[in-house]
Amino acid sequence: MNQTPNEITASSKPKLKYALLIILSVLCGSALTLLVLKFAGDSHQTSMSEKTNEAEPLYWVAPMDPNFRRDQPGKSPMGMDLVPVFAEDAGSSNTNGPGTVSIAPNIVNNLGVRTAEASYSNLHVPIHTVGYVGYNEDNLVHIHARAQGWIDKLYVKSSGEQVANDQPLYALYSPELVNAQEEYLLAVNRGNKGLTNAALARLVALQMPKQAIDKLKETKTVQQTVEFRSPQAGVVDNLSIREGFFVNPERTLMSVASLDDIWVETEVFERHAAQVKVGLPVSMTLDYLPGEEWHGEVDYIYPTLNAQTRTLRARLRFPNSNQTLKPNMFAQVTIHTNLAENSLLVPSEAVIRTREQDRVVLALGDGKFKSVAVKLGAVVSGQAQILSGLEAGDKIVISAQFLLDSESSIDSDFMRMDNVDSHSMQAMPEPEVQSATVMGKVNEVKHDSRQLNISRGPIEKWGRGPATLDFDVLDTIDLSTLSAGSQVHFTFEIRAGEFVIVELMQHGQSQMNDSAQDESSNTDSHQGMQHD
The missing domain is CATH 2.40.50.320 (Copper binding periplasmic protein CusF)
Structure with missing residues (x-):
C-alpha cells in the first residue's frame, strides 16, 4: 500500500525522539565517568604527594633483587628502575631481616611444621670396632712343680676341662719330696724343735699340699707320691703333660683360668684415641648368639700406639657368670664416648646441608621463619653439634623446613639479627666427607x-x-x-x-x-x- 510523504514524516517522528534520548544518555554517562576518573586521579596524586612530602625513601632496591640497594634512584643490574622503600614499608615487610617468611597459622598447620629447641647437652659418639675374647689374666694361674720328678697319675686329660677348687690335678713321685719328708720325720723323732721347723719349712717351700703335710704328721709315714690340687675353680688350659712325664720347675704343667669375667682386647683408630678413657661403658655382640648383648667397661688403655697400624689397644672387661663367653671368640664392640661435654645440639634432621653451606630455619614466632647459616660439628645418633650460628633456646624447624628454606633463601642474608660477628659466618666449613x-x-x-x-x-x-x-x-x-x-x-x-x-x-x-x-x-x- 503506497503512503504519501506527509504520512511517512508523521510515522518517523517517534523514532527520532527515542534516538535522541539514547544519544543524550550516553553523553551524560561519559561526562560523569570522566569526572569520577579525574577526581580519583587527583586524589591518588594528592596522597602520593602527601606521602612523598611526609617521608623520604629509606633506600632504593632492585625489583628482582631486594639485596641490591642504593641511596638514590637509578637502574638495577637488569636495567629496571629502582623502587623506593619507605620506613613503613620496610617495617611491615622486613621486621626480622632479609629472607623472613610470614605464613598464616592455618597454613603452618597444613604444612605440618614442627619445631625443636637448640639446647646444651653431652654429645654421645659411639666408636664401633672389633675385639677378641680372652682370659682375665688377673685370674690365670700357671701350675709348676717345685720339685722335679715323674707324673705318676694325671687326673685331667685335656685342655678345656672344668675343674673345681681343690680338685686333684696330678700325683707326683719326686725323690726330693721323699727326702724332705724323711728329714722331717727324723727331726720329729729326735725331738729337735729347730730342725723340725726347718724341715717343715722346706716341705712348704717345695709346695707340698697342706693335706699331704697333715697326713704326714698324722701317720708318720713317708708318701712316695704326692697329690697336687687345683688352686681355684676354672678350666684347664695349656695342658702339656701326660702320665709318666718327667717334669722340673722350669716346665709349665698346665694353667687354670677362671671364666667368671673375661677380657676383650680391641683396637681403635688413632683419630679416636683421645675419646677412649678408662671406665667408659662398652656394649658387645657376637655372631654366634644373635640378639644377645653384653655390657662392660674399658678396663685399661695401653700407653703406646702400634707404629705400623697407627692404632691404640684397649682392654675391656665383661662379667661372664654363666660362662657363655669363650676365649678367642670374635666380637663386635661399641665404646660409648662423649665427644664434647655441654655442646649445643639440635636434631640432625633440622639441618639443611648443601655443597656451599649448612643452614637451619629459625622459627621467629607469629608465623615468621628465616633461614640462617650454621657451622656444623659432629653429626651422630640423630644429633648435630652446632659450633656457631645458633644460641641455646632458639626454636628451629624440623619438618617442612625445605619448603620454608626455598622461600626464605631467595633473599635471605643467612645471618641472625643479633649476630654481631658477621665475619665468623662468611667462612663456612668444607662439606663433610661421607x-x-x-x-x-x-x-x-x-x-x-x-x-x-x-x-x-x-x-x-x-x-x-x-x-x-x-x-x-x-x-x-x-x-x-x-x-x-x-x-x-x-x-x-x-x-x-x-x-x-x-x-x-x-x-x-x-x-x-x-x-x-x-x-x-x-x-x-x-x-x-x-x-x-
Whole structure:
C-alpha cells in the first residue's frame, strides 16, 4: 500500500525522539565517568604527594633483587628502575631481616611444621670396632712343680676341662719330696724343735699340699707320691703333660683360668684415641648368639700406639657368670664416648646441608621463619653439634623446613639479627666427607695396580646391601700381609665421587692398617655404591 510523504514524516517522528534520548544518555554517562576518573586521579596524586612530602625513601632496591640497594634512584643490574622503600614499608615487610617468611597459622598447620629447641647437652659418639675374647689374666694361674720328678697319675686329660677348687690335678713321685719328708720325720723323732721347723719349712717351700703335710704328721709315714690340687675353680688350659712325664720347675704343667669375667682386647683408630678413657661403658655382640648383648667397661688403655697400624689397644672387661663367653671368640664392640661435654645440639634432621653451606630455619614466632647459616660439628645418633650460628633456646624447624628454606633463601642474608660477628659466618666449613665402616672378605690382591677386590657386608646407615667391588689402595698401606680369603674390617670415604679406604684391620692378625682404599668398582657394583 503506497503512503504519501506527509504520512511517512508523521510515522518517523517517534523514532527520532527515542534516538535522541539514547544519544543524550550516553553523553551524560561519559561526562560523569570522566569526572569520577579525574577526581580519583587527583586524589591518588594528592596522597602520593602527601606521602612523598611526609617521608623520604629509606633506600632504593632492585625489583628482582631486594639485596641490591642504593641511596638514590637509578637502574638495577637488569636495567629496571629502582623502587623506593619507605620506613613503613620496610617495617611491615622486613621486621626480622632479609629472607623472613610470614605464613598464616592455618597454613603452618597444613604444612605440618614442627619445631625443636637448640639446647646444651653431652654429645654421645659411639666408636664401633672389633675385639677378641680372652682370659682375665688377673685370674690365670700357671701350675709348676717345685720339685722335679715323674707324673705318676694325671687326673685331667685335656685342655678345656672344668675343674673345681681343690680338685686333684696330678700325683707326683719326686725323690726330693721323699727326702724332705724323711728329714722331717727324723727331726720329729729326735725331738729337735729347730730342725723340725726347718724341715717343715722346706716341705712348704717345695709346695707340698697342706693335706699331704697333715697326713704326714698324722701317720708318720713317708708318701712316695704326692697329690697336687687345683688352686681355684676354672678350666684347664695349656695342658702339656701326660702320665709318666718327667717334669722340673722350669716346665709349665698346665694353667687354670677362671671364666667368671673375661677380657676383650680391641683396637681403635688413632683419630679416636683421645675419646677412649678408662671406665667408659662398652656394649658387645657376637655372631654366634644373635640378639644377645653384653655390657662392660674399658678396663685399661695401653700407653703406646702400634707404629705400623697407627692404632691404640684397649682392654675391656665383661662379667661372664654363666660362662657363655669363650676365649678367642670374635666380637663386635661399641665404646660409648662423649665427644664434647655441654655442646649445643639440635636434631640432625633440622639441618639443611648443601655443597656451599649448612643452614637451619629459625622459627621467629607469629608465623615468621628465616633461614640462617650454621657451622656444623659432629653429626651422630640423630644429633648435630652446632659450633656457631645458633644460641641455646632458639626454636628451629624440623619438618617442612625445605619448603620454608626455598622461600626464605631467595633473599635471605643467612645471618641472625643479633649476630654481631658477621665475619665468623662468611667462612663456612668444607662439606663433610661421607664415610662408612664395614666388614669384608678379600677376594684378590692386585699388587701391580694396588687394588683389592673385596666382598663387603651391608651398610645399614645407608640402606645398602652387600656388594663386591674393586678398591684402590693408597701407597701408605702394606698389602704384603693380605691374601685371598683375608677377613678385613675397614673404613672408606667418598672423595670426589670415588671410594677411598682410609683405615683397615685384618682380623686374622688382629691388626689395623691406616690406609686409603678406594672403590673403583665394576659398572654394576659402582652404580650400587654411588650414594654410599
